[in-house]
Amino acid sequence: xxxxxxxxxxxxxxxxxxxxxxxxxxxxxxxxxxxxxxxxxxxxxxxxxxxxxxxxxxxxxxxxxxxxxxxxxxxxxxxxxxxxxxxxxxxxxxxxxxxxxxxxxxxxxxxxxxxxxxxxxxxxxxxxxxxxxxxxxxxxxxxxxxxxxxxxxxxxxxxxxxxxxxxxxxxxxxxxxxxxxxxxxxxxxxxxxxxxxxxxxxxxxxxxxxxxxxxxxxxxxxxxxxxxxxxxxxxxxxxxxxxxxxxxxxxxxxxxxxxxxxxxxxxxxxxxxxxxxxxxxxxxxxxxxxxxxxxxxxxxxxxxxxxxxxxxxxxxxxxxxxxxxxxxxxxxxxxxxxxx
Amino acid sequence: xxxxxxxxxxxxxxxxxxxxxxxxxxxxxxxxxxxxxxxxxxxxxxxxxxxxxxxxxxxxxxxxxxxxxxxxxxxxxxxxxxxxxxxxxxxxxxxxxxxxxxxxxxxxxxxxxxxxxxxxxxxxxxxxxxxxxxxxxxxxxxxxxxxxxxxxxxxxxxxxxxxxxxxxxxxxxxxxxxxxxxxxxxxxxxxxxxxxxxxxxxxxxxxxxxxxxxxxxxxxxxxxxxxxxxxxxxxxxxxxxxxxxxxxxxxxxxxxxxxxxxxxxxxxxxxxxxxxxxxxxxxxxxxxxxxxxxxxxxxxxxxxxxxxxxxxxxxxxxxxxxxxxxxxxxxxxxxxxxxx
DNA sequence: CTGTTAGCGCCTTCAT
DNA sequence: ATGAAGGCGCTAACAG
Numbered sequence: 001x002x003x004x005x006x007x008x009x010x011x012x013x014x015x016x017x018x019x020x021x022x023x024x025x026x027x028x029x030x031x032x033x034x035x036x037x038x039x040x041x042x043x044x045x046x047x048x049x050x051x052x053x054x055x056x057x058x059x060x061x062x063x064x065x066x067x068x069x070x071x072x073x074x075x076x077x078x079x080x081x082x083x084x085x086x087x088x089x090x091x092x093x094x095x096x097x098x099x100x101x102x103x104x105x106x107x108x109x110x111x112x113x114x115x116x117x118x119x120x121x122x123x124x125x126x127x128x129x130x131x132x133x134x135x136x137x138x139x140x141x142x143x144x145x146x147x148x149x150x151x152x153x154x155x156x157x158x159x160x161x162x163x164x165x166x167x168x169x170x171x172x173x174x175x176x177x178x179x180x181x182x183x184x185x186x187x188x189x190x191x192x193x194x195x196x197x198x199x200x201x202x203x204x205x206x207x208x209x210x211x212x213x214x215x216x217x218x219x220x221x222x223x224x225x226x227x228x229x230x231x232x233x234x235x236x237x238x239x240x241x242x243x244x245x246x247x248x249x250x251x252x253x254x255x256x257x258x259x260x261x262x263x264x265x266x267x268x269x270x271x272x273x274x275x276x277x278x279x280x281x282x283x284x285x286x287x288x289x290x291x292x293x294x295x296x297x298x299x300x301x302x303x304x305x306x307x308x309x310x311x312x313x314x315x316x317x318x319x320x321x322x323x324x325x326x327x328x329x330x331x332x333x334x335x336x337x338x339x340x
Numbered sequence: 341x342x343x344x345x346x347x348x349x350x351x352x353x354x355x356x357x358x359x360x361x362x363x364x365x366x367x368x369x370x371x372x373x374x375x376x377x378x379x380x381x382x383x384x385x386x387x388x389x390x391x392x393x394x395x396x397x398x399x400x401x402x403x404x405x406x407x408x409x410x411x412x413x414x415x416x417x418x419x420x421x422x423x424x425x426x427x428x429x430x431x432x433x434x435x436x437x438x439x440x441x442x443x444x445x446x447x448x449x450x451x452x453x454x455x456x457x458x459x460x461x462x463x464x465x466x467x468x469x470x471x472x473x474x475x476x477x478x479x480x481x482x483x484x485x486x487x488x489x490x491x492x493x494x495x496x497x498x499x500x501x502x503x504x505x506x507x508x509x510x511x512x513x514x515x516x517x518x519x520x521x522x523x524x525x526x527x528x529x530x531x532x533x534x535x536x537x538x539x540x541x542x543x544x545x546x547x548x549x550x551x552x553x554x555x556x557x558x559x560x561x562x563x564x565x566x567x568x569x570x571x572x573x574x575x576x577x578x579x580x581x582x583x584x585x586x587x588x589x590x591x592x593x594x595x596x597x598x599x600x601x602x603x604x605x606x607x608x609x610x611x612x613x614x615x616x617x618x619x620x621x622x623x624x625x626x627x628x629x630x631x632x633x634x635x636x637x638x639x640x641x642x643x644x645x646x647x648x649x650x651x652x653x654x655x656x657x658x659x660x661x662x663x664x665x666x667x668x669x670x671x672x673x674x675x676x677x678x679x680x
Numbered sequence: 681c682t683g684t685t686a687g688c689g690c691c692t693t694c695a696t
Numbered sequence: 697a698t699g700a701a702g703g704c705g706c707t708a709a710c711a712g
Contacts, residue, residue, distance in 0.1 A: 005483075007705055018683050023707060031681060048482075053457050054403070055705035058394045059688050073422060073438075079414035086440065095454065098438045100426065114435065117393050142388075143345075347689055358699045363691060371697060395689035399704050684711075689704105696699075 006047040014043055026051065057119075065095045066309060067115035069125040071103045076281045077298045078126065081150065084302025085124060092310055094121070105130040112136050122146040122309045127154060146312035146319050150305040153195070160312070161324045162305040166196045169294045169329040170203025173248045173276040176292065176331055178211050180274050182246030185213075188233060188254045189222045200250045200278065225250060230257025238265055249277040256288055276331070295330045346387040354383055366391065397459075405435040406649060407455035409465040411443045416621045417638045418466065421490065424642025425464060432650055434461070445470040452476050462486040462649045467494060486652035486659050490645040493535070500652070501664045502645040506536045509634045509669040510543020513588045513616040516632065516671055518551050520614050522586030525553075528573060528594045529562045540590045540618065565590060570597025578605055589617040596628055616671070635670045 008026070012019040017036070025032045025040040032040075043049075057063050068085055070078040082098060089096050097120065101108040108128050115123055116139060123140060125147060134156055140147050150162040177185050187204045190197035201220070208215050221236075223229035230253065237244050238261075249255035255277030259269055267273055269290050279293035304325050312318045348366070352359040357376070365372045365380040372380075383389075397403050408425055410418040422438060429436050437460065441448040448468050455463055456479060463480060465487060474496055480487050490502040517525050527544045530537035541560070548555050561576075563569035570593065577584050578601075589595035595617030599609055607613055609630050619633035644665050652658045 005705095009705080019705090020684080020707075021682055023705095024682085027707085033681065036681085050457060052398075052459065052705050054394055054398045054459055055688090056707075057688095058392075058398050058690090059705080059707050061688070063394070072419075073413050074416060074419035076414060079412075079419065082413060083440070095437070095458070097435070100423070117390060118435070119392065119394055345689095348691095349689080359689090360691075360700080361698055363689095364698090367691085373697065376697085392689050395704090396691075397704095398706095399689080399691050401704070682712085684709105686707100686709085688706090691704090692702090694699105694701085696697100 005052070006049045007052070008049075011040065011043045011047055011049055014047070015039060063095075063119050063121055064093055065097060065118070065120050066306070066313075067097045067099065067111075067118075067120040067123045069099045069101055069108065069111055069115075069123065069127075071126060071128055072100050073098060077151070077296055080298030081126075081302035081305075084299035085306050086302075087299075088303045088306040092306070094306075094310075101128040103128045103130060109136045112140065116140065116143060116145070120145065122148070122313045124148050124150060124305050124309055125154075126151045141319070144316060144319065146309055146316070148305050148309045148312070150301050158320050158322045160308055160322050162301055162308060163324065163326050164196075164296055164301065165326045165328050166199035167203040167206070169278065169296075170200035170248070170250075171207045172203070172329075172331050173200075173278070173294050174204045174207035175211075176276055176333075177246035177248060177274055178207065178213070180246070180270070182274055183213065184219065184242075184244050185246040185248055186219045186221065186233070186237065186242075186244050188225060188230060188247065188249040188251075188258070189220055190225045190250050192222065197250055204248055219244070223254065225254040227253050227257035227260075230254030230259075231261035232257075234258040234261035234265075238262070238267070245273055247273060247275045249275065252277040252279045252281065252291070252293060255291055259288055259291065278329075279332075293332050295332050297327055297329060300327055345392070346389045347392070348389075351380065351383045351387055351389055354387070355379060403435075403459050403461055404433055405437060405458070405460050406646070406653075407437045407439065407451075407458075407460040407463045409439045409441055409448065409451055409455075409463065409467075411466060411468055412440050413438065417491070417636055420638030421466075421642035421645075424639035425646050426642075427639075428643045428646040432646070434646075434650075441468040443468040443470060449476045452480065456480065456483060456485070460485065462488070462653045464488050464490055464645050464649055465494075466491045481659070484656060484659065486649055486656070488645050488649045488652070490641055498660050498662045500648055500662050502641055502648060503664065503666050504636055504641065505666045505668050506539035507543040507546070509618060509636075510540035510588070510590075511547045512543070512669070512671050513540075513618070513634050514544045514547035515551070516616055516673075517586035517588060517614055518547065518553070520586070520610070522614055523553065524559065524582075524584050525586040525588055526559045526561065526573070526577065526582075526584050528565060528570060528587065528589040528591075528598070529560055530565045530590050532562065537590055544588055559584070563594070565594040567593050567597035570594030570599075571601035572597075574598040574601035574605075578602070578607070585613055587613060587615045589615065592617040592619045592621065592631070592633060595631055599628055599631065618669075619672075633672050635672050637667055637669060640667055 008019045008022040012022045021032060022040055025037045066089060073079050073082060086096050099111040101111060105128055108131060122145060137147060148160045148162060153161045153163050174185060189201050192198055205215050221233045247258060255275055259275060262269060262273060269275060276292045279295050304327060308325060348359045348362040352362045361372060362380055365377045406429060413419050413422060426436050439451040441451060445468055448471060462485060474494060488500045488502060493501045493503050514525060529541050532538055545555050561573045587598060595615055599615060602609060602613060609615060616632045619635050644667060648665060
């Protein structure tokens with residue numbers, strides 16, 4: 001049984017010095033001779049010493065850990081955001097605990113409690129769709145733990161948010177179609193309770209207006225944006241012989257549904273009808289290389305969110321001063337086959 | 341500044357009792373009167389007490405945390421495995437730290453160090469493709485920390501593995517095609533350095549043999565299984581006028597590539613040629629509902645892996661006794677549209 | 681530069 | 697059933 005880990009006392013005893021000197025040396029304090037430092041480090045190596053982070057953290061009252069709460073990690077946007085978060089956090093010497101709310105308020109509450117119990121230094125959060133009031137988040141504020149929302153924004157005053165500019169995304173998508181020569185542009189929109197869809201819709205209208213194209217309500221199809229709903233819209237366009245030369249879809253799934261249907265009925269994409277869709281999953285581009293997508297910069301969102309959080313961790317007076325960062329999505333004209 | 345968290349001493353003082361009694365009460369020890377327990381719990385609630393897990397863990401020399409190392413969380417298989425892991429771990433009172441190696445050995449090494457430093461109680465791991473020797477994992481063994489491999493198996497003796505039965509998956513896929521009446525079944529296989537592809541291939545051959553169908557090498561297309569490679573195989577089948585009525589693809593992407601090409605050239609799926617593919621991403625089924633898939637039970641793998649790990653955490657003598665669990669993949673004949 | 685002392689917050693013998 | 701005392705491993709004053 002070599003159960004027992006070596007501690008700073010072990011290496012202090014072996015060297016006939018005090019454990020506090022060892023501690024200082026291991027923390028590279030300037031108040032220790034280089035010579036003793038070398039001795040200590042050598043001995044530490046020899047004994048296979050490993051600092052007990054728990055003890056250290058307890059003493060220093062920090063954890064160098066941040067909690068991340070997302071609806072589900074399997075969604076591409078979130079997994080790429082997490083990638084950005086980890087990258088940035090690790091570089092700053094922070095660990096990351098990832099939690100999934102699965103869009104359930106109950107789970108979100110429990111997660112917040114757990115994170116609090118584990119004394120995380122800060123929390124990044126993308127609230128669940130069920131989350132309408134924010135009482136459970138007050139405990140974080142109460143404990144003076146910085147909290148930054150990303151992707152899904154929380155409209156309480158004094159909170160920090162990192163978001164995508166959906167208005168601009170919708171605008172860019174529409175402008176792109178107009179630049180390609182489209183005049184009669186259909187918009188597939190989603191549930192208007194969600195801010196993202198409202199904003200994309202507004203961007204669409206703004207682009208039309210800017211280019212002197214009159215907005216027509218009959219060109220807007222609102223649905224849940226599933227694949228089938230996309231193809232149903234396409235069906236309507238064809239069967240009613242609508243005069244359409246462009247489609248801006250608020251997500252990729254509906255866009256693909258529409259494309260499939262249109263292609264099957266002899267419509268040429270993008271020559272007859274050009275299509276642009278907000279992209280949720282990168283597979284879309286693999287499946288339909290001819291689909292122009294608006295890509296959401298998950299990685300950058302993650303990075304920005306961590307940076308904002310670290311600012312607040314390092315200067316707690318910033319916690320109550322809400323600060324928002326807005327990132328732009330990228331229009332990708334049509335990707336050539338790219339490796340996953 | 342209400343910086344200071346309330347501790348057991350605070351509530352002990354408030355009640356004029358000793359902190360050890362408070363500790364016992366909060367741990368629901370049977371050696372405290374129900375009456376005092378009630379008093380203590382009430383006071384704890386009143387003062388907003390929250391146990392300092394760090395201190396508790398330091399004292400007890402545990403963390404109730406397990407580390408999970410995967411190549412990348414964005415791959416569907418891994419994110420569903422993680423889901424299973426979290427679910428099971430949380431129920432057992434364990435927290436989970438998720439780390440991505442991004443298929444890089446260097447990162448994997450660093451991650452193992454971090455997990456060790458954070459004194460995790462156990463580790464679940466899916467090794468990176470770059471990992472050929474296992475020196476960096478010896479430190480875990482050295483610290484007596486249980487380690488269970490999942491999905492990607494580690495062939496050192498005495499290690500525990502949780503795997504999918506790729507042989508059986510290949511067998512089932514092929515048998516399914518045979519049952520549908522196929523006689524001339526093409527196999528799209530992947531790089532033979534990877535065990536999964538060798539095993540799926542073997543399953544294919546075994547099923548043929550069992551049904552008295554002679555194996556023909558010219559029906560096996562080995563490639564990197566990208567979409568384009570799938571469509572090239574399909575092209576060959578058509579242009580050389582091969583007599584083929586079934587395809588078993590070792591992944592879904594190549595299968596989809598082939599389907600697209602075949603459909604475009606007037607081949608009826610599945611009447612002319614039936615197709616079965618191992619499924620990596622569930623999107624495949626959305627895109628091509630007519631594709632029969634072999635689904636890999638990520639969630640169950642995760643669950644099984646945690647259970648195996650917990651066994652070892654609770655009985656450390658099991659650590660050196662390698663134990664393997666093999667799970668079966670599911671053949672899904674053709675999903676009707678299912679919501680994501 | 682190094683040693684001494686005193687905790688961080690909790691749990692767990694050992695008494696009573 | 698409760699109190700007293702010590703220590704998990706580390707760090708941060710305060711001395712010298």
